[in-house]
Amino acid sequence: MPACGKCNQSKGNSYWKDWILADVKLSPKNRNVENLVDIIIRLEKYESWSNPKRIDFEVIVGKETWEKHWENCERLHKVMQESQQLSDEIKQTIETWINKSDAGI
Known part of the structure; x- marks a missing residue:
């Protein structure tokens, strides 16, 4: 099933429907995604549109x-x-420097 990167990582090798209904980090059920039943129905229709082939890369x-x-x-x-x-630290350091410069410190 198509999924964004974070969802795909959360889903791992599990079957999409099992993952959607699982109590795991980032699962739609765990995130209280609205209309979950409708989403599952759409995905089942998508899946039945073709005969997906599971590929075991390992x-x-x-x-x-x-x-x-x-x-x-x-x-x-x-x-x-x-x-x-590190980028966040650099940004904070620069913001602090700018604020001190503007205040004449």
């Missing part, structure tokens, strides 16, 4: 390669979070 590329891919992904996310924190 089987295709191998367990070691697949695990390495997710390790890289986790490292990348960690570095991006660290970069955002």
Whole structure:
């Protein structure tokens, strides 16, 4: 099923309907998404439109390669979070400097 990046990460390898109704972080049920029944009906119609093929990437590329891919992904996310924190600190430092400059300090 089509999903945004954060939802897709939350969903992981679980079946879309199981994830939607699950008590996991970012699931539509957990986020109290309105009209959840309507959304499920639309997705079931979408799914029945074609015969979707489930692809097990780990089987295709191998367990070691697949695990390495997710390790890289986790490292990348960690570095991006660290970069955002540093960027926020820089922004705050610059704002403080500008405010002191404007006040003549």
